Amino acid sequence: MDLPGCDPARLERTYAQFALVNRAVAGWRGIYRTWMRPRLSTDSPTSLLDIGCGGGDVSVLLARWAARDGLRLQVTAIDPDPRASLFARGRHASAGVTFRQAAAVELLDEGRKYDLVVSNHVLHHLDGLAAFLAESARLSRGTVIHNDLRRSPAAYALFFAGSWVFTGSYIRQDGLTSIRRSFTAAELAAAAPPGWTVARRAPFRNLLLLDRAFGDHGKGPVSRG
Template sequence: MGILGARDTHAVEEMDRPDCDPDRLDRTYRQFALVNRALSGWHGLYRSRVRPLLSTTGRATLLDIGCGGGDLALLFARWAVRDGIELRVTGIDPDERAYRFAASREPVPGVQFRQATSAELVAEGAAYDIVVSNHVLHHLDADELQSFLRDSSTLALRAAFHNDLRRSAAAYALFAAAALPLTGSYIRRDGLTSIRRSYTVPELAAVVPHGWTAEPHSPFHCLLTYRKGAE
């Protein structure tokens, strides 16, 4: 079947190892801002899916689960300001290293970062208009995925959108070439590992609970969508 014929659930990303090089990890978080802005397609998702659900007259809230270095949370805040939307963004990550990097960035009004899990926020009784994640799903095992989606649907007042990589030979080959200039970080090596670990759309559709919809977002991404009340 080849290395992309089935999910490689045993592969481990270098940046997830507790003993990974801290300097390379910091460079990875810095380079994520470029990679996510160029390749993840979130600006289009914001315009077509997120912005229509956000109020332009009152305060709205958004939660970014597994925020990593915090670049997506900051982008959402800046896009909302440009559109005249008062948006409070919370980015959470259980990894202390990711939290420390995100919290050290230049502050943007309306954005806060926490070292926390989605389960902890559920236990607090927290809720947000929109819940999102970027490139998180492929990190989770089968039980963790179900818990993650259950937490997301509990935390979301209006909708949840989880954007993840879509496994294919084309995605693997193109990323291998495109990421060559990104030296001194884990971006290229871990990105290829992430593609091997990621789902195809039919695979994702087969494992998500009722109420969630899996669809292709781009040639290289899957999108999971949940809308409150549509179960």
């Protein structure tokens, strides 16, 4: 699906189906409750940047949950792929999220800063993990949360068995490739620079966390292994 010549109809269906997959297995509701909601306020706005937002479903969920809790969250979602940005803006035009076609380095060049920086299923796509982490850290005033797959034979087998239902899209092909390319918790902890921590989450998730402004408040159990 990353190839420029891939079928546009299948690609749009993939973005739409990713919303179902993320709701089912990405675990953002628990991430929001544990790591994000304690940082939000009813009085002053908190800014959030979603890097590599794809179809934009995670960005919209975070904005919606904060609004339901009466908390002020301003969400900006970026993706360098013009196809993803176009889909997200069209699908979520009334969601109260600012979607931009941009890479993280472009926002750094603009001098942007955000209270929270997040990503979903980005780490395993990267050739330069250290550069991406440095960029996301520079964009954040305090907290960075990168949510990604955790590689295991069980994760691969379960997705292989259950992904037949996602027809007419790249979900199955992309998902199996992504699981193979993803990190174990130990690999991610070894690859991350000092100051980052890895939290294992079910099912088959890694959170890579940087929290410089809020101490231990709101943190869940964090493991380097």
